[in-house]
Each structure stands twice: as C-alpha cells, then as structure tokens.
Amino acid sequence: MIEHLTRLGCLLLALAVSGCEQPKDPVFHDQFFAFGTLVEVSLYGVEPQRAESISKVIEKDFMDMHANWHAWQPGKLSSLNKHLANLEPTTIDPSILPLIREAGRLSQLSGGLFNPVIGNLVALWGFHDNALPVGTLPDSTRIRELVEQAPVVSNISIDDALITTVNPSVAYDLGGFAKGYAIDRAIDRLRTSDVQNAIVNAGGDLRVIGQHGDRPWRIGIRHPRDNSILASIEVSGDASVFTSGDYERFFEVDGNHYHHIIDPRTGYPASSTTSVTVIHSDAATADAAATALFVAGPDQWLSTAQNMGIRQVMLIDKQGTIHMNPEMRSRIQFEPGLNAEISLSAPLQ
Amino acid sequence: MTRADRILILLVVCTMPFVYFHLWVSDEPANYLVIRSGSNAPVTETLSPDRMLHIAGPLGESIVEINNGRTRFVSSPCTRQVCVHRGWLSNTDGLAACLPNRISMTLVSQHPRFDAINF
Numbered sequence: 001m002i003e004h005l006t007r008l009g010c011l012l013l014a015l016a017v018s019g020c021e022q023p024k025d026p027v028f029h030d031q032f033f034a035f036g037t038l039v040e041v042s043l044y045g046v047e048p049q050r051a052e053s054i055s056k057v058i059e060k061d062f063m064d065m066h067a068n069w070h071a072w073q074p075g076k077l078s079s080l081n082k083h084l085a086n087l088e089p090t091t092i093d094p095s096i097l098p099l100i101r102e103a104g105r106l107s108q109l110s111g112g113l114f115n116p117v118i119g120n121l122v123a124l125w126g127f128h129d130n131a132l133p134v135g136t137l138p139d140s141t142r143i144r145e146l147v148e149q150a151p152v153v154s155n156i157s158i159d160d161a162l163i164t165t166v167n168p169s170v171a172y173d174l175g176g177f178a179k180g181y182a183i184d185r186a187i188d189r190l191r192t193s194d195v196q197n198a199i200v201n202a203g204g205d206l207r208v209i210g211q212h213g214d215r216p217w218r219i220g221i222r223h224p225r226d227n228s229i230l231a232s233i234e235v236s237g238d239a240s241v242f243t244s245g246d247y248e249r250f251f252e253v254d255g256n257h258y259h260h261i262i263d264p265r266t267g268y269p270a271s272s273t274t275s276v277t278v279i280h281s282d283a284a285t286a287d288a289a290a291t292a293l294f295v296a297g298p299d300q301w302l303s304t305a306q307n308m309g310i311r312q313v314m315l316i317d318k319q320g321t322i323h324m325n326p327e328m329r330s331r332i333q334f335e336p337g338l339n340a341e342i343s344l345s346a347p348l349q
Numbered sequence: 350m351t352r353a354d355r356i357l358i359l360l361v362v363c364t365m366p367f368v369y370f371h372l373w374v375s376d377e378p379a380n381y382l383v384i385r386s387g388s389n390a391p392v393t394e395t396l397s398p399d400r401m402l403h404i405a406g407p408l409g410e411s412i413v414e415i416n417n418g419r420t421r422f423v424s425s426p427c428t429r430q431v432c433v434h435r436g437w438l439s440n441t442d443g444l445a446a447c448l449p450n451r452i453s454m455t456l457v458s459q460h461p462r463f464d465a466i467n468f
Contacts, residue, residue, distance in 0.1 A: 027464070031385050033451050042464065204468035212464055220442060222468035227435075227443055232463065241467045277467065 037203030110292035119171030180287025379456035406450030
C-alpha cells in the first residue's frame with residue numbers, strides 16, 4: 001500500500017508541477033488609439049523587435065485610413081460629401097474608391113438596412129460630435145424630412161472613378177463599416193509581413209488568423225448589459241467576430257436611451273435589438289452585417305443574414321431572448337448559469 | 350489489478366477535474382493592472398496596496414483608484430465620463446478606457462482565459 005501511495009504522490013506532484021511551469025506567453029501585444037477606439041494587435045511567435053516594427057506600420061496605416069475616411073473632419077471623404085451635396089460630379093480618390101464600392105455592394109445585399117449614405121441623419125442625431133447631445137433630441141420634423149429624401153446607394157453611380165448622384169441628401173458615413181475594412185487591410189499587411197498567427201482587435205471587434213501555437217485562439221464575448229463574459233468561442237484559421245450593440249455610443253434624454261445605430265427606414269435608433277454578434281471570414285462584411293442585422297431585429301435578421309451570405313449570427317433582443325442559427329449555436333459556449341431563453345432559427349444556407 | 354491499484358486509479362480520476370479546473374479553467378481574480386497612456390510604453394501596476402494613480406493624458410490628468418484588488422477611474426477630464434461611469438473592474442480582462450484622454454487600463458491575470466474580448 002505504501003508503494004501505491006508513493007506512486008500516487010509522485011503523480012499528483014507531476015500534475016501540480018506541470019500546471020505551474022507553463023511556458024512564457026509567446027504573444028506580442030501592442031495597443032494604440034485610432035478610429036476613436038483602442039486598437040490591439042496580438043502576434044504569436046514573432047520575435048519582439050520585429051513584432052514591434054510591424055505593429056508600428058499597422059498603427060500608421062490605421063492613422064492614415066482614419067484621416068482619409070473621416071465623415072465630418074476635413075479629409076477625402078468629407079470633400080467627396082461636399083461635391084455630392086452640390087450634385088457635382090467628382091473623381092474619387094483611389095485610396096477611398098475600393099471602400100466606397102464595397103460599402104455600396106454590402107448595402108445593396110442588406111436591402112439598405114446597412115446604409116452608408118445617411119450621414120446627414122447620423123449628424124442630426126449628434127453622433128458626428130465627440131461630445132454627444134445632453135438633454136435634447138433632434139427636431140422630429142427634420143428627421144422625417146431626411147427619411148423622406150431617402151438617400152440610398154442606388155442614387156449614386158460610379159463610372160471608373162467618377163462619382164455622380166441625383167439625390168443631394170446622400171452623404172457618406174462609413175462608421176458601420178470602415179473599422180472592419182481597416183482591420184482587413186491590417187491583416188493583409190500582416191500576411192505580407194509573413195505573420196501567420198495574429199489578432200487585430202479594434203474596440204472589441206476583431207479578426208483572427210492562424211492560431212495560438214497548438215491551440216485555437218480563445219475569444220470571450222462580453223455580456224451586453226454588464227462587464228461579465230456571456231459566452232466564448234474558439235477560432236482558428238481566418239475569422240472575424242463583430243458585435244454591434246446599443247451600449248457603444250449613446251445618450252439619454254428623460255430616462256430614455258438613444259444609441260448610434262440609426263434605422264434608415266424610421267430615422268430613429270433601431271429599437272428592437274440589444275446586440276448582434278456575427279462571425280464571418282472578412283471583417284468588412286462582418287462589420288456591415290452586424291449593423292444591418294441589428295437594424296433588421298428579431299423578425300428580419302434571418303433573411304437579411306441569408307442575403308448577405310452570413311452563416312453565424314447571435315442576436316439578443318430587447319427582452320433578453322437570444323436568437324441564433326444552429327451553426328452559431330454549435331460553436332459558441334455559454335458561461336455557466338446563463339439565465340436567458342434561446343430561440344434557435346432555421347439553418348442559414 | 351489489485352484493490353490498491355483500483356483505489357489509486359479512482360483517486361487520480363477524482364482528483365483530475367479539480368486540478369484541471371484549478372490550474373487551467375478557473376475564472377481567477379486579476380493579478381495586475383496594465384495602464385496605457387497615448388503612445389507611451391504600458392505600465393504594469395500591482396493590485397495592492399490600495400492607492401490612487403495620477404496619469405497624464407493630452408486633456409489633463411486622469412485619476413485611477415486601486416482598492417481591495419479592484420480598480421476604477423475616479424475622474425478624468427473628458428466630456429461624457431464614460432470611463433468613470435464604467436465603475437469598478439475586478440475580473441480578469443476587465444477593460445476601461447478614456448478615449449478622449451487616450452488612457453486605457455486592463456486587468457490581467459497570469460493565466461488569462463481569453464486571448465481577446467469581443468464586445
């Protein structure tokens with residue numbers, strides 16, 4: 001018996017020691033501020049000095065994109081908006097042309113629920129200012145006017161790089177899309193720098209490539225109503241995880257909550273969704289889809305996701321019910337003690 | 350297989366889940382606070398003793414409190430005070446940031462559960 005107990009003691013000691021002696025984390029982390037948020041770059045297995053250098057290049061890329069794509073500060077996009085408001089044909093700068101084309105394509109796929117040309121409406125709500133409104137709402141007549149003017153991407157034609165419009169109310173605001181597009185460019189930059197395992201995370205929206213050594217990357221999904229973790233997923237290969245929520249940018253008037261995701265059909269913040277999480281290969285599509293599905297709400301998210309080619313969705317409605325498709329359900333792990341109804345949809349094809 | 354061998358195997362099987370959970374899965378409290386300010390190198394702070402930290406940013410000084418293993422923004426020279434309203438952070442991966450003042454703080458542990466947080 002003593003011999004057996006000795007064996008047991010050795011075994012437990014080996015287990016404990018193996019638990020304590022984990023290797024040093026081989027992930028390089030860097031953070032910087034861009035697009036009005038905190039961007040984090042995590043690179044696995046890259047020598048620190050080289051990783052630092054690559055991260056600085058990505059930071060500069062983000063700064064340049066932010067300056068060029070800003071909807072209301074002087075830059076290429078705001079200059080374009082001035083021409084469109086005056087119905088003047090103009091040539092789109094090559095640095096923003098692919099972004100404009102892709103935004104138009106995704107808007108059409110979403111049936112206009114992701115609408116990148118409602119910049120005037122977003123500005124009216126005060127979301128073009130760093131300091132959000134305090135105690136006041138936009139004039140309801142003006143909201144109705146802007147909705148009736150119906151700015152949509154089909155009002156715009158692009159021939160080569162020449163852009164024209166027949167509707168002076170179109171104004172680009174790429175807030176629901178530019179961050180994802182920028183993350184895709186950062187991943188391109190990493191790949192050309194021969195980095196195969198990385199995460200680029202901009203304010204909680206992220207794209208993952210490769211994996212963390214011999215295991216997948218582990219991503220926690222934060223609960224939309226507190227600081228806790230709602231669920232987690234394991235990701236490897238190439239995937240983007242994007243969430244749009246009513247808690248990101250908002251203000252309150254008379255106890256009512258007004259957030260930044262405007263329903264282009266009503267002119268008011270979309271009212272039936274708390275958050276939408278989308279998993280998709282490229283970040284730009286995931287970003288636009290998260291916005292579109294948020295606007296679509298619990299009644300329309302499935303058909304909108306189908307049209308946009310999205311295969312993994314989790315939507316939390318205002319009552320706290322979690323709507324998701326079976327493919328998403330199969331890969332997400334909820335935290336223990338989850339107290340919410342889960343509504344499983346038909347499969348997305 | 351003797352009776353002692355069976356007892357040994359049973360003990361190991363019963364012990365394994367506890368050891369695994371304790372060493373690898375536990376949602377343990379955070380061990381450190383990492384503060385970033387602008388493009389400066391991140392600064393790591395221990396979570397004891399209790400104290401106030403004064404951090405300079407482009408808008409002015411933000412004050413961070415460490416108390417009983419938790420942390421929060423006490424004040425910051427920003428308009429919306431989102432960072433202050435975020436309240437106390439106590440668990441690993443807790444993040445609060447004052448974007449206008451370009452200051453962020455993240456609670457980290459020696460064994461983080463996640464590589465990134467989506468929100």
